Amino acid sequence: MNIEIYYFSGTGNSLAVAREISEKTNGKLIPIPTVMNHDHITTNADVIGIIFPVYYTGIINIPLIVQRFVMKLENINKPYIFAVCTYGGGFGTTLKLLDKMINSRGGRLSSGFGVHMPQNAFTKPFENKEKLYQDWKKEKLATICECVLAKQEYKFDTDSILIKPVVNILERIMKTAIFKPIFLKSMSNTAGFKKNPNLPAEEIIHLMDNSYHTDENCKNCTTCAKICPVHNIKLVEGKPVWQHHCET
Numbered sequence: 001m002n003i004e005i006y007y008f009s010g011t012g013n014s015l016a017v018a019r020e021i022s023e024k025t026n027g028k029l030i031p032i033p034t035v036m037n038h039d040h041i042t043t044n045a046d047v048i049g050i051i052f053p054v055y056y057t058g059i060i061n062i063p064l065i066v067q068r069f070v071m072k073l074e075n076i077n078k079p080y081i082f083a084v085c086t087y088g089g090g091f092g093t094t095l096k097l098l099d100k101m102i103n104s105r106g107g108r109l110s111s112g113f114g115v116h117m118p119q120n121a122f123t124k125p126f127e128n129k130e131k132l133y134q135d136w137k138k139e140k141l142a143t144i145c146e147c148v149l150a151k152q153e154y155k156f157d158t159d160s161i162l163i164k165p166v167v168n169i170l171e172r173i174m175k176t177a178i179f180k181p182i183f184l185k186s187m188s189n190t191a192g193f194k195k196n197p198n199l200p201a202e203e204i205i206h207l208m209d210n211s212y213h214t215d216e217n218c219k220n221c222t223t224c225a226k227i228c229p230v231h232n233i234k235l236v237e238g239k240p241v242w243q244h245h246c247e248t
């Protein structure tokens with residue numbers, strides 16, 4: 001069986017998950033940024049996997065690079081498609097939204113999983129890091145691989161009963177006509193565009209790196225430039241300079 005596993009990962013959680021699944025299923029691991037220079041993405045795979053981090057509980061969107069990737073997929077009505085989103089707290093409507101995007105390309109998501117991983121969106125280090133990695137391997141990895149290898153239908157994972165009501169309320173608020181512009185305006189402020197809050201989300205996201213900086217603790221190790229998945233960091237005199245095609 002020809003299995004292709006496409007992944008996007010900002011800080012390594014989704015990469016860790018994608019790697020383990022590819023090892024257990026003998027699937028080919030393909031970083032999404034490496035195929036984005038094609039206008040259309042066609043594949044002969046029997047199984048396509050899409051693995052990525054949750055951004056904004058999927059209420060606003062999935063990571064834009066993943067959305068652009070899905071919109072380039074061609075002839076996807078035959079392969080079995082599965083998705084795994086890694087999340088730090090709650091994934092809300094992420095899988096439903098991805099399914100809608102895949103539907104618009106003529107395919108469908110046959111199974112969708114959420115994997116709880118360390119939260120990377122806050123500056124405070126996540127204390128349960130090791131436990132979360134162990135739990136994922138013990139509790140989820142085998143289920144996902146068995147399901148994928150058998151091309152089984154699987155009702156999408158949903159948030160825990162504690163998180164669900166919070167996400168539902170957030171979803172309702174965010175769907176209001178007033179909230180989305182407020183949210184985009186605050187993002188655009190972060191991106192340094194106080195004077196022009198009306199840029200489309202796609203452009204604002206790319207410019208979010210306007211708020212990124214280093215300080216005297218930067219040791220010029222150059223790791224940031226080496227690992228940025230979309231090559232958005234150049235080194236100038238050993239220090240990172242962001243290039244404004246950020247994916248956050």
Ligand SMILES: Cc1cc2nc3c(=O)[nH]c(=O)nc-3n(C[C@H](O)[C@H](O)[C@H](O)COP(=O)(O)O)c2cc1C
Pocket residue numbers: 008009010011012013014015052053054055056057058086087088089090091117118119120121248
């Ligand atoms: C811009 C941004 C938005 C995020 N939004 C959410 C969110 O809404 N819900 C959540 O549970 N985690 C959220 N996270 C956390 C990541 O989804 C989570 O840590 C993920 O495992 C990171 O995967 P990666 O290391 O492959 O990038 C967000 C992270 C970023 C950078």
